[in-house]
Amino acid sequence: MTTNRKTGDVILDLQGISLSFGGVKALTNISFNVKEHEIRAIIGPNGAGKSSMLNVINGVYSPQQGQITYRGQQRKGMNTYAAAKSGIARTFQNIALFKGMSVLDNIMTGRNLKMKSHFLMQALYWGPAQKEEIAHREKVEEIIDFLEIQHIRKTPVGRLSYGLQKRVELGRALAAEPEILLLDEPMAGMNVEEKQDMSRFILDVNDQFGTTIVLIEHDMGVVMDISDRVVVLDYGKKIGDGTPAEVLANQEVINAYLGVAH
Amino acid sequence: MNGNTFPQLLLRHGQQRPLHPAFREKDLGIWQTWNWQQVNAEVRALACGLAARGFKRGMHLAIIGDNRPRLYWAMLAAQCLGGIAVPLYQDAPAADMAYVLDNAEIAYAVVEDQEQVDKLLEIGEQYPGIQHICFEDERGMRHYHQSQLVSYAALQAAGREFDALNPDFFLQEIQSGQAEDIAVMLYTSGTTGKPKGVCQSHRSFMTAARGGVGFDHLSEHEDILSYLPMAWVGDHLFSFAQALVAGFTVNCPESSETVLTDLREVGPTYYFAPPRVFENMLTTVMIRMEDAGRIKRALFHHFMEVARRSGSDILDKKPVGVLDKLHYQLGELLIFGPLKNVLGLSRVRVAYTAGAAIGPDLFRFYRSIGVNLKQLYGSTETCAYVCLQPDGKILFDSVGQAAPEVEVKLADNGEVLVRSPAMLSGYYKRPDATAEVMDAQGYFHTGDAGIFDSDGNLKIIDRAADVGKLTNGDMFAPNYIENKLKFFPFIKEAVAFGHDRDHVCAFINIDMEAVGNWSERRGIAYSGYADLAAKAETYQLIMSCVEKVNADLAGEALMSGTQIHRFLVLHKELDPDDDELTRTRKVRRRFVAEKYAVLIDAMYSGQRSQFIETQVKFEDGRQGKISADLHISDVKVFAAQQQAA
Numbered sequence: 001m002t003t004n005r006k007t008g009d010v011i012l013d014l015q016g017i018s019l020s021f022g023g024v025k026a027l028t029n030i031s032f033n034v035k036e037h038e039i040r041a042i043i044g045p046n047g048a049g050k051s052s053m054l055n056v057i058n059g060v061y062s063p064q065q066g067q068i069t070y071r072g073q074q075r076k077g078m079n080t081y082a083a084a085k086s087g088i089a090r091t092f093q094n095i096a097l098f099k100g101m102s103v104l105d106n107i108m109t110g111r112n113l114k115m116k117s118h119f120l121m122q123a124l125y126w127g128p129a130q131k132e133e134i135a136h137r138e139k140v141e142e143i144i145d146f147l148e149i150q151h152i153r154k155t156p157v158g159r160l161s162y163g164l165q166k167r168v169e170l171g172r173a174l175a176a177e178p179e180i181l182l183l184d185e186p187m188a189g190m191n192v193e194e195k196q197d198m199s200r201f202i203l204d205v206n207d208q209f210g211t212t213i214v215l216i217e218h219d220m221g222v223v224m225d226i227s228d229r230v231v232v233l234d235y236g237k238k239i240g241d242g243t244p245a246e247v248l249a250n251q252e253v254i255n256a257y258l259g260v261a262h
Numbered sequence: 263m264n265g266n267t268f269p270q271l272l273l274r275h276g277q278q279r280p281l282h283p284a285f286r287e288k289d290l291g292i293w294q295t296w297n298w299q300q301v302n303a304e305v306r307a308l309a310c311g312l313a314a315r316g317f318k319r320g321m322h323l324a325i326i327g328d329n330r331p332r333l334y335w336a337m338l339a340a341q342c343l344g345g346i347a348v349p350l351y352q353d354a355p356a357a358d359m360a361y362v363l364d365n366a367e368i369a370y371a372v373v374e375d376q377e378q379v380d381k382l383l384e385i386g387e388q389y390p391g392i393q394h395i396c397f398e399d400e401r402g403m404r405h406y407h408q409s410q411l412v413s414y415a416a417l418q419a420a421g422r423e424f425d426a427l428n429p430d431f432f433l434q435e436i437q438s439g440q441a442e443d444i445a446v447m448l449y450t451s452g453t454t455g456k457p458k459g460v461c462q463s464h465r466s467f468m469t470a471a472r473g474g475v476g477f478d479h480l481s482e483h484e485d486i487l488s489y490l491p492m493a494w495v496g497d498h499l500f501s502f503a504q505a506l507v508a509g510f511t512v513n514c515p516e517s518s519e520t521v522l523t524d525l526r527e528v529g530p531t532y533y534f535a536p537p538r539v540f541e542n543m544l545t546t547v548m549i550r551m552e553d554a555g556r557i558k559r560a561l562f563h564h565f566m567e568v569a570r571r572s573g574s575d576i577l578d579k580k581p582v583g584v585l586d587k588l589h590y591q592l593g594e595l596l597i598f599g600p601l602k603n604v605l606g607l608s609r610v611r612v613a614y615t616a617g618a619a620i621g622p623d624l625f626r627f628y629r630s631i632g633v634n635l636k637q638l639y640g641s642t643e644t645c646a647y648v649c650l651q652p653d654g655k656i657l658f659d660s661v662g663q664a665a666p667e668v669e670v671k672l673a674d675n676g677e678v679l680v681r682s683p684a685m686l687s688g689y690y691k692r693p694d695a696t697a698e699v700m701d702a703q704g705y706f707h708t709g710d711a712g713i714f715d716s717d718g719n720l721k722i723i724d725r726a727a728d729v730g731k732l733t734n735g736d737m738f739a740p741n742y743i744e745n746k747l748k749f750f751p752f753i754k755e756a757v758a759f760g761h762d763r764d765h766v767c768a769f770i771n772i773d774m775e776a777v778g779n780w781s782e783r784r785g786i787a788y789s790g791y792a793d794l795a796a797k798a799e800t801y802q803l804i805m806s807c808v809e810k811v812n813a814d815l816a817g818e819a820l821m822s823g824t825q826i827h828r829f830l831v832l833h834k835e836l837d838p839d840d841d842e843l844t845r846t847r848k849v850r851r852r853f854v855a856e857k858y859a860v861l862i863d864a865m866y867s868g869q870r871s872q873f874i875e876t877q878v879k880f881e882d883g884r885q886g887k888i889s890a891d892l893h894i895s896d897v898k899v900f901a902a903q904q905q906a907a
Contacts, residue, residue: 141290146401151519153291204402 008036017066026052039213041223044233050216059083089178091169099158110175111136163194183215267439267464269342271506276302285331288516309339311421319344327374329488336372349492351845360385375399441465459690470647470684471503473666484510484532495642525606533613537620565593573630598631621749622658645684660719677726678712679705730761736823750807751776765827767865792833822902833890839879
């Protein structure tokens, strides 16, 4: 499928990132960039450092070396709150939702940063807080409609299937109206039909909201179908970077994935 | 306005009850309402938009999608211009749709969303006749630039401009509509052969709708939930024709998955559903009751027993003892009332079921808790209007008496013949097929075999064409047997064989939810449908159901010879996508018999099991193969009992 989506300028640039935990080198001198409105995939075998890379981007880890430039500004001393505030939202490899809360409430939590009124007013549902809540609820309903999960709006998340929980998590990330959306294995553990649905939603998000997407995924078929550019990591090093076709033709990538004859 | 056509009725409602809610739809979690005045304006804009694009009298407008107010308005818009609405089944694959679009020479279509647009564009590569496609939901449509596409909003905007330039056009077009004009073309489900377009005039559907509205005293204050396929005659009668005749409110669900929640929120006063919907509801209730605490369960069963004893009689206003009445009222307070509330049936005054036979237990259940559930009988050709059950005279196994203005009689071979003003004008481009079903006296041959009881109630036994004979000459009515099987919650579908054979055998499809729940309760692990279907425990469970059917059949004079001797549980669900069922979920008997010939042979040759590989189509059109080794089970057969006089 081709869309006439236009990728813009570089929005996020990572230069020479190195991250280690004690003696373990998780990432070694990695550089790549993400352009506005593109779908950028990070792939690699287990332990390659993909999730660490995402964690660096959204401020969970601070790399020992390297520079991160976001929207032309060099980032220093990043933390998760600041990352979220600057328009980076994410989903997690192991779903991190509030299991006892309804789908609606879970997605509503994604609006948290956008809420201006005092929490006491919110608790009392009084004054401007009431107006604000209605506006946020409308936004949440749009996301519910977008992700086609109307039928589980009031269902506690813990009772949902894995595939649906993943969708709800995407919904919560979307609720923050991010500029960059980080997806950590959005399709892990899904069946073919669920994967197709999820791919569709990712493409739709990218297309309709113009959101830049950085995703980690194991399913090569999916990655090659939906991404614009792919970064390949292996043992914390970058071994490939380019369009899906280029990456597929890269001998080092083939070796890493298929193994080398010794 | 004289009210001869549906658009004329629309205008009349706009004048008589402008502020009365006509349509509701749940959108972004909130029920949106349009009153009759607003609907008039919406339809006017759309009709003018179609006219601006060249839609003219006598043309066909295809309508494809879930039940949405805007799609109902599209039907009206076509009719305003003297055109003919052609609703199609929205879940049909592109290939099936192509046949109908080609047959009906569709040039204009109003569809719901991207999914349907994709289908039409795909079809358009082979049938370039489709020139104009109007889509309601703009999601995902940003990068579609084909010239034949236009959004609903844009079409209406163009219509408003057209209207401003030609202010008299709209009313003049409606004024020139005649009662004899064809209003709608509904395609038959095609149990046999290709679907046929049934042309119905404004007059026929209006007769059917007026008859029904008068019969059940429906007013503009009714609320209904429209969730059945728009291409089905039942939905057209209830959600379109009757809604326009009576002026009541049509509520459209948020999505097909939210129907049960929406049902509860709307609380319809008038409700129509095929038996399987009632069955699913009951199955859900029963499963949930199994999960309830012991006290609740005991209460439930106690009061259901009370309801069984006196519920139906109270509903029919027959004399009931004072103590029984009080006992029932206590039940209403504790069980029936809350139960109806949960199901969304609290406000239902009249509920109908049709389209297939309904099990006596199922039927009794709803009536006993105070839901006035009735049956009707009809077909696409008769505007779903032949027989209705009058209040207070409900028989479980009959479909009631001839409706007002309808004549019903039986042919010599037992086939039901109907003559009424609510009758098709003909099959589209098929005068030969029309001549086959309409005789010289104007009777329509329904193809159903039936009998009348002494009070003039009609009882439908089977499709006349399906009734066969065993080698010993006993009558074999497959549907009759299958229905008895399907009345068990564990059995979703069944196909009986026996014509020209010496005994009856059957295929069974288990109900995944009911059997799955039953298994979990017993700690039986299973990996999926095929695995569950093949479990020895499942066979035991189904066996007990089949035995009960046999015992039941043994008690019936005409049917005792058609007890089931052997059965097997199929490894896959019969599915419309694999052509095994029609879109309205009726078994395509001949097709199934051919496809599974090897299984049938195995059953009659006494084998214990048989290997089979079948092709399946997935929803996205891909094909795959599944195979299984199916076990064949023998069942106990009972001696024919003399019926007690």
